[in-house]
Amino acid sequence: MDTNVIITFFACILTLFLFGRLLVIPLKTIFKILFNSILGGVLIYIINMIGAVYSFHIGLNVFTAVFIGILGIPGAILLVLLKVFF
Secondary structure, eight states: OOHHHHHHHHHHHHHHHHHHHHHHHHHHHHHHHHHHHHHHHHHHHHHHHHHGGGTOOOOOSHHHHHHHHHHOHHHHHHHHHHHHHO
16 A cells, blocks of 8 residues: 555544544533533422422523523522522
């Protein structure tokens, strides 16, 4: 085999590997945010179940679930405090 063919072959393999890495990293981030948003929705539901005793309710929608999904427990505390004070 010619050395140019071998170099081209390895260059193509390296390009495919790097392109694959570029696609995998954003998918991991998207799935992580999606999973955390689902957990955020569950947390809002639990807060609403406990808050029903005290007539306390936080709206369960996409925005609040993603907000808690991104910020985590501090986001849930922030939503509760915003609801209490406003």
